[in-house]
Amino acid sequence: MTSAANRIKPMQPAKKWRFLKTLWDQKWLLVMSVPVLLYVCLFNYYPLWGWRYAFQNLDLYTIKKGADYIGFGNFEWLFKEKYFWLGFRNTLAMSLINLVFGTLASVLLAILLNEVRSRAFKRTVQTVTYLPHFLSMVIVVGMAQNMFVSDGPINTVLMNLGVIDKPIWWLGEGKYFWFLVGLINIWKEVGWNSIIYISTMTSIDPTLYEAAAIDGAGRFNRILHVTLPGIKSTFVVLMIMNIGHLMEAGFEIQYLLGNKQVYDFSQTIDVFVLEYGIQNNKYGRAIAAGMFKSVIGIILLFSANFVAKKLDEDTLL
Numbered sequence: 001m002t003s004a005a006n007r008i009k010p011m012q013p014a015k016k017w018r019f020l021k022t023l024w025d026q027k028w029l030l031v032m033s034v035p036v037l038l039y040v041c042l043f044n045y046y047p048l049w050g051w052r053y054a055f056q057n058l059d060l061y062t063i064k065k066g067a068d069y070i071g072f073g074n075f076e077w078l079f080k081e082k083y084f085w086l087g088f089r090n091t092l093a094m095s096l097i098n099l100v101f102g103t104l105a106s107v108l109l110a111i112l113l114n115e116v117r118s119r120a121f122k123r124t125v126q127t128v129t130y131l132p133h134f135l136s137m138v139i140v141v142g143m144a145q146n147m148f149v150s151d152g153p154i155n156t157v158l159m160n161l162g163v164i165d166k167p168i169w170w171l172g173e174g175k176y177f178w179f180l181v182g183l184i185n186i187w188k189e190v191g192w193n194s195i196i197y198i199s200t201m202t203s204i205d206p207t208l209y210e211a212a213a214i215d216g217a218g219r220f221n222r223i224l225h226v227t228l229p230g231i232k233s234t235f236v237v238l239m240i241m242n243i244g245h246l247m248e249a250g251f252e253i254q255y256l257l258g259n260k261q262v263y264d265f266s267q268t269i270d271v272f273v274l275e276y277g278i279q280n281n282k283y284g285r286a287i288a289a290g291m292f293k294s295v296i297g298i299i300l301l302f303s304a305n306f307v308a309k310k311l312d313e314d315t316l317l
Contacts, residue, residue, distance in 0.1 A: 054291045058284040067284065074288035084289065087272040090178070090265060091293075094249040097182035099242050105190045107235070110197035111223055126198075129191025137188075137252040144184050144257065145171065171257070174265035181253055196238065197231055204230040233314040240308055240315065244301030247293045269293050 023030070054074055056067035078084045109129065116122045132140065147154050148170040155167040170176050204226065212222045251270035258266030267275075269289055277286020308315045 051291050053284055054288040056284050059281045074284045078288055084272055087267045087269045091247055091249040091268040094178050094181050095246045097178055098185050101182055102186050105186050106193035107197055109190055110194040114201045132188045133192035140188055141253055141256040172261040174262040177262045177265040200231045200234045236308055236313045240304045243304040244297055246300050247297045
């Protein structure tokens with residue numbers, strides 16, 4: 001035992017010296033990371049101090065003199081409120097639609113662009129699909145409203161093709177709302193979300209494609225057996241991150257595109273926080289709803305990471 005301990009002790013200063021040398025060699029990287037660290041601490045971690053108000057009866061009148069501590073009273077009200085669970089259902093449904101179809105669309109676009117041999121055409125498509133990401137959601141929703149009104153281009157084209165006999169009220173029927181939101185989000189973000197998949201595909205060893213072609217694999221089989229396995233680790237990590245944001249269905253598009261006819265399908269937890277918390281001067285309830293959403297997101301993140309680890313895939317943590 002003593003001899004083993006003596007052998008280990010001399011290694012500790014060496015490890016410490018290597019660690020300090022590594023820090024010194026990477027000092028400028030550490031300096032550049034300081035603004036990012038300050039940003040995260042200021043805007044992501046410091047606001048967590050406000051979670052204490054979820055356990056108080058906080059409103060506009062008690063915000064200065066101090067609110068009364070009511071324990072889990074705000075959460076009890078939330079869990080009994082019908083529209084909170086309605087918002088929870090809508091948030092989860094729209095998030096799943098965005099996650100599944102958005103991810104599939106991004107991967108498919110990346111694969112198609114990776115197979116294009118014309119650089120000019122590839123760059124043109126990339127530019128066209130990237131641009132909507134930089135548009136304001138107000139502009140995007142305005143464009144969608146003009147497209148999907150009863151006498152808009154969508155209904156006109158469908159009627160001319162004989163798909164429908166009369167115009168569909170896309171914006172006034174709740175059964176279409178979730179998929180409209182998903183379609184708009186895909187159109188806006190598909191090009192941007194495909195960037196990381198395209199960059200991952202460019203790092204795949206070209207000799208793998210050559211070997212597959214020599215073995216008689218066609219283009220589809222090369223995609224299936226070379227491209228998809230090559231982006232699997234990136235796909236898993238991004239999927240874990242996206243699952244962690246599963247409760248972030250959005251606010252702007254639902255608030256701007258929604259109306260009284262589709263209220264039961266358009267209200268998300270964020271819209272609920274605005275209407276039933278802030279506008280009704282019940283800040284404690286609003287914070288409790290936001291805290292509930294954050295806790296669910298953390299649980300989903302760790303659950304997805306745990307499942308990926310059990311499947312022996314790349315993980316985030």
